[in-house]
Amino acid sequence: MNKTRRPLIAGNWKMNHGGPTGVSLAAEIAALARAVSHTDVVIGPPFTALAACAAECHGTAVGIAGQNMHSKGSGAFTGEISAAMLKDAGCTWVILGHSERRQLFGETDGAVAEKTVAALGAKLLPIVCVGETLKEREAGETLRVVKRQVDAVLDILAQDAASVAIAYEPVWAIGTGKNAGPTEAEEVHEAIRTWLNGKSTDLAARTRLLYGGSLKPDNAAGLLGCPNVDGGLIGGASLDVAQFGAIARAAEAIASGTPGKS
């Protein structure tokens, strides 16, 4: 199946490879990205490795993402990083509202919205993360929770022409080895597309919807083949170039209309 949006395969390294090992990993990923001309590849190293990874990937097709940022441009915010600083370090993307930020660091929908405004204002492309917990899924609240999280940024994304991404990451699937099946993932992705479409057909057309949560080489083709899944946000498997490469090639096979090629 050929899809209209280019797939986006993004690695969220979390708190791993913040030094020389990150630069080596970036170099290996830059080499594999040459083989996937229909697929956008992005890596999200820790802050300490952003500039070095960006230098390593300069002139290649690999984009660099921050994993978080502050909504203010500067000031007395010890330990924080602004959108302009991410740009200076070589980022074109920023991951916002990851469930670990929401759960472990108390990030609210409002905070994610403020960060989204600041990112777009600095011409950084946000990957806004949404997703329900196991308790919320079991209570039948999945779509209500995800809609609330999407609604918090909907007007902001619609007012800007940037080709942003929203990552659906069911919290129960992150780092657990338990992924949403293609049917479960597509149900939520289709709902998100419908909400975007209700706001603006242009927004729905230009926004890539990524799946995240135990995305691995063996489940990539099924998940990435769903009509409303435009790529993946990958944690554990993004730290292993063979696994990350296999996932990128699965996206490439779908995008280039040659399923089965890997």
Ligand code: 13P
């Ligand atoms: P895993 O791929 O390790 O489940 O992590 C997903 C994730 O949180 C990406 O942001």
